Amino acid sequence: MTVRPMKSGEEAEIAALIYRSTNSWYQSKLGHEIFTGKPEDCRIFVDTYEILDPGCCLVAEGEDGKIAGSCFYHPRETHVGLGIMNVVPDQTGKGVAKALLAEVIEKAGDLPVRLLSSALNLESFSLYTRAGFGPVSVYHDMRFPVDHKLPPPPIGPGVVRLANTEHLFGMVDLEEEIAGIRRSKDLSYFLRSQGGHWTTFVHLDPSGKIDGWLASVDHPGCRMLGPGVMRDENAALALIHMQLSQARGGTPVFLIQTHESWLVAELYKWGARNVELHFAQVRGSFSQPQGIIMPSFLPESG
DSSP states (O other): OEEEEOOTTOHHHHHHHHHHHHHHHHHHHHSSOSOOSOGGGGHHHHHHHHHHSTTOEEEEEOTTSOEEEEEEEEEOSSOEEEEEEEEOGGGTTSSHHHHHHHHHHHHHTTSOEEEEEETTOHHHHHHHHHTTOEEEEEEEEEEOOTTOOOOOOOOOSSEEEEOOGGGHHHHHHHHHHHHSOOOHHHHHHHHHTBTTTEEEEEEEOTTSOEEEEEEEEEETTEEEEEEEEESSHHHHHHHHHHHHHHOOSSOOBEEEETTOHHHHHHHHHHTOEEEEEEEEEEESOOOOOSSEEEOOBTTBOO
16 A cells, blocks of 8 residues: 555545545444535535645555545644545555554654544544544534524624634634644635635624634535634634524534533523534643634644
8 A cells, every 4th residue: 555645636536535435434334424415515625625735635545556545634833633534435444544644643743643533433533542642622513403593692792703814813823822723824714715615703802802713614515613712602602603693504513622511501502402522632742722612624623
């Protein structure tokens, strides 16, 4: 098996692999598929990652010259993010994921590697644990029923505003303060893409200082709130409500730390339901969050 960068012209094949691999696993384990549209909908993963990190899609190629698996990685100022990893269904258990993961770890060097993994997929959990990763947080995957009516927006101190480039450095600094990571490239991309598939809001405290922000993606291949960070539950609720009120199609999923019991209880009152659980896992140094973190699958953020 050879691990190499994705070649130009392979984007559609990698998107189809993401679609097929993910749906195959969920169908075999839970009896339903995650991607209900077309394989080409998963181009949003390939295209977004290539815009942010050209050349950072790894492909595992078998001796027959066929692609057996793929994964993305994201070098950032403070860490390396491990993005979506997929293996051709009939190649599962043959060391494909292990080879891809080893390559990412080697490229990361001394930087911590961070990822999100489904709590339902014990095979992946074991793969990461054997490679030195440890779970640092557990998240509710939550969603509202289709056509669910939101309650009125919460009343609290501060206001929600559509983010713009003037907010960039404040957003970057806030995430480093709360989550211990810095990734100005991602946040700049969200703001440049405002009005397309991406929408980002900031929460300003009574003094006008940013005390929370939340991005979202609205696309047939991925409808999700996140990433985002907030100092407290009031900012989180205000930002979540604003994002949900802007959702154009489908029902976006969002991740909330399980230990945020008050925030989770309020979202249950709104009508939110659990659909899955995810672990944030880290290989290397990690600092406990100083606020609320809402990670995402695109771009992957553990």
